[in-house]
Every structure is written in C-alpha cells, then in structure tokens.
Amino acid sequence: MAIQETPQTGHGRVSRRDFLKGAGLAGSVMGAALLIPGCANGAQAATDGNDAAVTDWWLPEKWDRETDVIVVGTGDAGSPAAIRAFDAGAEVLVIDKNDFFGGCSVLGGGNCQLACTHVQKEQGIEDKPEWAFEDQMEFGLYRSNPEVLQAWIDNSDAYATWQEEVCEVEWAKVSLQEPARVPRSHQANTYRDQPTGAGIVFSMHFFEQLEKRGIEVLLQHKMTRIYREPDGPVLGLEVETPEGVINIKARKAVIVATGGFKGNPQMIRAWHPAFDETLIWSGWPDVLPTGDGHLCTMNIGGGVVDMSFIMEFSGRLGSRQYVRWDRPHFDNPSTSTGLPNGKLDHIVFVENEGERYLNEAGWEAGHTLPWLPHMIAFLNIKGRPRMEWMVTDQAGAEDAGWVKFEKAFTDPDPTVTPCIEPGWVAKADTIAELADQMGVPAKNLEATIAKYNEYAAAGEDPDFERPGPLYPVIQPPFWAARWCRMTHDQCTGIRVNQKMQVVDQMDQWMPEGGESKPISQEKVIPHLYAAGECTGGTGGAVRGSGKRGWYQVHGYIAGDLAAKETALA
Ligand SMILES: Cc1cc2nc3c(=O)[nH]c(=O)nc-3n(C[C@H](O)[C@H](O)[C@H](O)COP(=O)(O)OP(=O)(O)OC[C@H]3O[C@@H](n4cnc5c(N)ncnc54)[C@H](O)[C@@H]3O)c2cc1C
CATH class of the missing domain: 3.50.50.60 (FAD/NAD(P)-binding domain)
Incomplete structure (x- = not known):
C-alpha cells in the first residue's frame, strides 16, 4: 500500500x-436549505438577491x-x-x-x-x-x-x-x-x-x-x-x-x-x-x-x-497514559501503565481539600459509568482540577503492591514503564510533607487521617459507612498516588x-x-x-x-x- x-x-x-x-452566504443558506425540507434548493435561494x-x-x-x-x-x-x-x-x-x-x-x-x-x-x-x-x-x-x-x-x-x-x-x-x-x-x-x-x-x-x-x-x-x-x-x-x-x-x-x-x-x-x-x-x-x-x-x-x-470511564493510578509512552506499534505492542489499583483495603481516598469524599470499599477501578456512586462522588468534588488521591502508609503500600515500584515514587518518569508522572505520586515521612507533595492543605489531610484512624480503632466509619476491617494509616513512610479518570468508551x-x-x-x-x-x-x-x-x-x-x-x-x-x-x- x-x-x-x-x-x-x-x-x-x-x-x-x-x-x-x-x-458567499454559504453557511447561513445551507442551514436554511437543510432545515426546511422541500424548500427551493440552496442554489436558488442563494441567487435570489445575491x-x-x-x-x-x-x-x-x-x-x-x-x-x-x-x-x-x-x-x-x-x-x-x-x-x-x-x-x-x-x-x-x-x-x-x-x-x-x-x-x-x-x-x-x-x-x-x-x-x-x-x-x-x-x-x-x-x-x-x-x-x-x-x-x-x-x-x-x-x-x-x-x-x-x-x-x-x-x-x-x-x-x-x-x-x-x-x-x-x-x-x-x-x-x-x-x-x-x-x-x-x-x-x-x-x-x-x-x-x-x-x-x-x-x-x-x-x-x-x-x-x-x-x-x-x-x-x-x-x-x-x-x-x-x-x-x-x-x-x-x-x-x-x-x-x-x-x-x-x-x-x-x-x-x-x-x-x-x-x-x-x-x-x-x-x-x-x-x-x-x-x-x-x-x-x-x-x-x-x-x-x-x-x-x-x-x-x-x-x-x-x-x-x-454514554461516556464510560476507566483510569490509571499515578499516570495519565493508558498505554505506555512510546505508542504501541506493529513491532512493539501495547503495555499497560500505572501502579496497581486493585488491592485497596488500607487505602484512604481524598480530594482537592485533603478530605474523604466516598466509601472506599465501593470503589471500582475498572470501567465505570457516570451514574454509579463513585462516579457521582467524583462529579461532586468541588475543586478544579478535580483531584482524587489514594493515601496509605507503609503497610498499605506493601498490601497494594506499590512498594516494588518504589523507584517510580522517588524518580517518576513518564517514558519508562509504568509511566509514572512527577506530581502524580508522593512519598514522605510525615502526613504534612506528603500533603505538600500532593498539593492539598496539610492541616486538612492531617485531620482527615487522624479522624480515619479513630474510626479504624472503633471499627466504624460514621461518615461513609465503609465496611470493616478498617486499617489505620499510621506506619511511616506514607505513600500517595493520584488517580487519573479517563473517558474511555x-x-x-x-x-x-x-x-x-x-x-x-x-x-x-x-x-x-x-x-x-x-x-x-x-x-x-x-x-x-x-x-x-x-x-x-x-x-x-x-x-x-x-x-x-x-x-x-x-x-x-x-x-x-x-x-x-x-x-x-
Ligand atoms: C487504550 C485503549 C484501550 C481500549 N481497550 C478496549 C478493549 O479492551 N475492548 C474494546 O472493545 N474496546 C477498547 N477500546 C476502544 C476501541 O479500541 C475502540 O472503540 C475501537 O478501536 C474504535 O474503532 P474505530 O475504527 O471506530 O475508531 P478508531 O480506531 O479510533 O479509528 C478512527 C480513526 O479515524 C481517524 N480520524 C478521526 N477524525 C478524523 C478526521 N477528521 N479526518 C481523518 N481521519 C480522522 C483517527 O485518527 C483514527 O485513526 C480501547 C481504546 C483505547 C484507546
């Protein structure tokens, strides 16, 4: 070919x-000709008085x-x-x-x-x-x-x-x-x-x-x-x-x-x-x-x-790319990007203000429809651009499978699989430092995590009714990755x-x-x-x-x- x-x-x-x-008046005449079925054709209309x-x-x-x-x-x-x-x-x-x-x-x-x-x-x-x-x-x-x-x-x-x-x-x-x-x-x-x-x-x-x-x-x-x-x-x-x-x-x-x-x-x-x-x-x-x-x-x-x-959503964690940087081609087919997002028992979700906004257990990382509860929670985020961060501690990072990608947290590189982007992940010894890296108010994030830890100790989440067991976020270092929601289909x-x-x-x-x-x-x-x-x-x-x-x-x-x-x- x-x-x-x-x-x-x-x-x-x-x-x-x-x-x-x-x-000449093509645009407006075309509109008229198409809007009125059976009227004189556009050429006729255009020549009248023009x-x-x-x-x-x-x-x-x-x-x-x-x-x-x-x-x-x-x-x-x-x-x-x-x-x-x-x-x-x-x-x-x-x-x-x-x-x-x-x-x-x-x-x-x-x-x-x-x-x-x-x-x-x-x-x-x-x-x-x-x-x-x-x-x-x-x-x-x-x-x-x-x-x-x-x-x-x-x-x-x-x-x-x-x-x-x-x-x-x-x-x-x-x-x-x-x-x-x-x-x-x-x-x-x-x-x-x-x-x-x-x-x-x-x-x-x-x-x-x-x-x-x-x-x-x-x-x-x-x-x-x-x-x-x-x-x-x-x-x-x-x-x-x-x-x-x-x-x-x-x-x-x-x-x-x-x-x-x-x-x-x-x-x-x-x-x-x-x-x-x-x-x-x-x-x-x-x-x-x-x-x-x-x-x-x-x-x-x-x-x-x-x-x-219809507008279906999918997404990636820590990356804006669905497939890797060097676009798949015939000699080098597709590879997925982003951090693992399937095991989230220890993870707390926060938005732009560092506050929780959904029942994390209702989260579904895969394909999502706009009328599902977690999509509604996303649409209700007031800040712009809407941010959705997943926050956890060392135990949670191990459970989620993030620890083996530690290099991606310390040296994010969108050109290297898993294509993690600077600004889309954070790792720090304190919640306040973590918040700074995430770009959310440190005081809010500290308060959110402190409150969540109380809920974990009590075994009950009165805010969003997340079902137990609830794991506290207490063991440094603390880890966070930003979720990127994508229009997919x-x-x-x-x-x-x-x-x-x-x-x-x-x-x-x-x-x-x-x-x-x-x-x-x-x-x-x-x-x-x-x-x-x-x-x-x-x-x-x-x-x-x-x-x-x-x-x-x-x-x-x-x-x-x-x-x-x-x-x-
Ligand atoms: C990363 C990714 C993963 C996906 N995974 C799945 C999956 O697992 N299962 C599934 O069912 N679907 C999946 N999809 C969706 C699926 O790939 C698409 O729905 C399908 O390929 C669409 O085929 P298409 O021929 O209609 O359009 P496309 O393959 O998008 O082709 C349209 C072409 O038209 C060209 N074009 C657009 N506008 C113009 C213009 N004005 N002039 C000239 N050319 C133009 C575009 O450049 C493009 O090459 C995925 C999509 C993506 C991006």
Whole structure:
C-alpha cells in the first residue's frame, strides 16, 4: 500500500478561505436549505438577491481529485470497509488525520464480540440469534436499536469467515468477557510471529490486506467538511493536508469511521454538563478522538443517537497514559501503565481539600459509568482540577503492591514503564510533607487521617459507612498516588440504520400522520455511511469489552454497500 503523507498528484489547491469567499452566504443558506425540507434548493435561494457566483454553493470551486469511495479513518471500522469496498469493485481512497495507521484500534484489547459463528460451533459453543439479541439488550440497558443490533448478529458469521478467508486471521479460543449466556468474544491469534493477542493484531491483518491491494492510505489528511447537495447525496470531502486544503470527490460514497468524541471535552460537556475540561481520554496523547465525524455529519443534517447517555470511564493510578509512552506499534505492542489499583483495603481516598469524599470499599477501578456512586462522588468534588488521591502508609503500600515500584515514587518518569508522572505520586515521612507533595492543605489531610484512624480503632466509619476491617494509616513512610479518570468508551454517536447508512435528521420534521416508523424506513443521507465508535445504537448503554466486534462488522457491511452505490457523474 502506498501510505502517503501528502497526495501523490500535484493538484492545485483551493484554500478554505478562498472557497468560503466564493461561496458567499454559504453557511447561513445551507442551514436554511437543510432545515426546511422541500424548500427551493440552496442554489436558488442563494441567487435570489445575491451574487450569481454562488450558484451550486454546496460544491467546492473545484475537485482536486476523485475516487469512488472515500473511507475516513484507519481503525477497526474504516479498514474492513476499505477492503470490502475495493473487493466489491470500487476505487477506494483512505484518509486519516493522524500520523500513524490504526487509531484507537491499535491500542485496544483484542476482544471481538461476534454471535452465532461457526467458530463458536467448532469449539462446542451453542449460540442462538435470539440469545445474542436478548443478552446484548439486557447488558446495554435496553437502549440498542433492534434492527441495528440484529444486523450485527446476522452478519457475524459471514464476518468471521471473511476474517479467516480474506484477512488470514486464525481465531483463538472464544471466551466469555461480559455477562452473556454463552462465550462470544473472538480473539485473533498472534499475527505471524508477533507475540501478542491484543487488538493490534486486527490492525496488522487489515494493514497487510490494504497493502496487498495497493489501496492508497493518506495519513495526516483530516476531513474538515462533507459536501452534500441540499437534500441530496453526499458528493465529497474537504480535507486538510500538510500542504493545504484539498477537495476530494466521492463518486459513490463517503464512509465516516472517525472513532468517538471522548477526546473533545467541549463535546462531552455539551451532552453531559457535569464534566469539565480536566478529563483525559484513554489513548492520550497519541490518538485524537475529537468527534470530527459527528460534527461534519451533523453539519449536513445527519442524525445522532443517545449522545448524552454514554461516556464510560476507566483510569490509571499515578499516570495519565493508558498505554505506555512510546505508542504501541506493529513491532512493539501495547503495555499497560500505572501502579496497581486493585488491592485497596488500607487505602484512604481524598480530594482537592485533603478530605474523604466516598466509601472506599465501593470503589471500582475498572470501567465505570457516570451514574454509579463513585462516579457521582467524583462529579461532586468541588475543586478544579478535580483531584482524587489514594493515601496509605507503609503497610498499605506493601498490601497494594506499590512498594516494588518504589523507584517510580522517588524518580517518576513518564517514558519508562509504568509511566509514572512527577506530581502524580508522593512519598514522605510525615502526613504534612506528603500533603505538600500532593498539593492539598496539610492541616486538612492531617485531620482527615487522624479522624480515619479513630474510626479504624472503633471499627466504624460514621461518615461513609465503609465496611470493616478498617486499617489505620499510621506506619511511616506514607505513600500517595493520584488517580487519573479517563473517558474511555462511547456507545453513542451518529445514527445509522442496519445498512450503516446515516439517517437524515431532518426527516424527523413533521412525520406523516405523526406515526413512528422503523429505522429501516427512515430517510437516509444518500451516499453517506458511518461505522465504528462514531456511531450509536448497536450495543445500547454499556460498552462491554468486545465492542470492536460490532465495529468491524459495521465496516464490513458499509464497505460492500458503498461500493454498490450508483456512481454520480
Ligand atoms: C487504550 C485503549 C484501550 C481500549 N481497550 C478496549 C478493549 O479492551 N475492548 C474494546 O472493545 N474496546 C477498547 N477500546 C476502544 C476501541 O479500541 C475502540 O472503540 C475501537 O478501536 C474504535 O474503532 P474505530 O475504527 O471506530 O475508531 P478508531 O480506531 O479510533 O479509528 C478512527 C480513526 O479515524 C481517524 N480520524 C478521526 N477524525 C478524523 C478526521 N477528521 N479526518 C481523518 N481521519 C480522522 C483517527 O485518527 C483514527 O485513526 C480501547 C481504546 C483505547 C484507546
């Protein structure tokens, strides 16, 4: 595959400013044209009382290049989409704004949830479509769109076969990763001789197949706008490249596979006002899941679903990185970071003011949902940026397994596994010195620990009702590590139907007879598909650890159908 950082062809460039100048009142007219279904098209509206040059304002001044299908994103959704579209006969161009291949998908775990496959059958696992449907509905709190969920089930086995026959994946043992009647988590065996069973294995296989087909992948190419004819089909993209802005025409379709918006605090706040800018996202600083696909799609009338409902959190102790500093790549797969955070019997949690704010025993270090008690306790922290420190003494540090990482406390280094950062850990002979290192008021922390020690002696915690046994924090040296909560996953986003076509939000205006219709009958934006974490509606309200199965199946569906669209002139 020719992975290019800049386009190969020497097309002239139309700068964004030039284009906008030429388009005159484009922005406001587009809004009007899209908001009033059936009104005169934008070109007509724009020419009334304005400049004739704005006819066809929805088009760029010129196309710099063209292809049949543009896939935006090289992750789990975009990669299979590109391969499938190519194999179905389309000319395909893949773009990605990042400077490496694979997005979040090269960082994630390797569980790929699929239902009713021959792989399960060969391993003696009986599965049924209705079980898969019911299990996922229950797990996702009944917020899946039934038809979209069913599309994942119906295509799972064909996808598993495609992975074997086309991508040369060998499936390993299917395991049970989240509550379900039967195991459904499919993992790919290690890639060739690479020692990993992690998610990057899928990316390696996809990369190989893209390369084999000579599908062009342009890195550092960022979609900034989708061109759509008013009330009509998508026509192409505006793309920022290191050499300027270009316009690429898509004769058949655009497939948006841009991942989530967990790295865009403004978008998170817009849909979940309690969160603030102090959040970090898993994959920081390597990946930039900033919701570009959502925004570009909404800008042309694309629907979204359940946007405020889902934002899952995970985190790291003493580190802001979810995976180690030198981003995982094909020769050097992922390693987790941070101090052990699983054994917390001796640990006291304090916030910005050095005061306790939750029942530590209710703490769950893993994936957390905003409505769980400890997340509510986090959201109630008044100080900014919100700090959550775990404090203990020598006995507690030994129990928690921190002592063997002592060097990370005395000489924290974010570039060395476990990637502990200066300012995110503390160790001192007194509580007051510890507080100074943590940046919390020493008097408060001393009072908090003294009070907690009294509770430990009495065997009762009247403040938060932490169940016993309660261990006092008395044996120096004292240790502390700051918890970093990270936005980790989203099951929400662009609204697609069972074919991964983007539903036209404007069709929700004045439904005929006020009657509800299934998503399969809703109007779509012609020639626009979306797949992967940028979409919502498949898994409902809880992510599970195997959602890359949904995303790969999405891409598999979208790529094939996009290639079969009738090409625009
Ligand atoms: C550290 C980490 C661990 C994880 N662990 C798990 C796990 O164990 N299990 C699980 O199910 N999930 C896990 N996930 C989540 C999972 O990896 C993602 O949900 C999945 O990979 C998303 O795939 P995707 O193809 O939709 O998006 P991505 O893989 O994020 O790909 C999107 C691509 O689009 C590109 N892009 C975005 N905007 C633009 C634009 N404007 N123009 C051009 N390109 C653009 C991005 O650069 C990126 O390469 C993890 C994620 C991370 C970061």
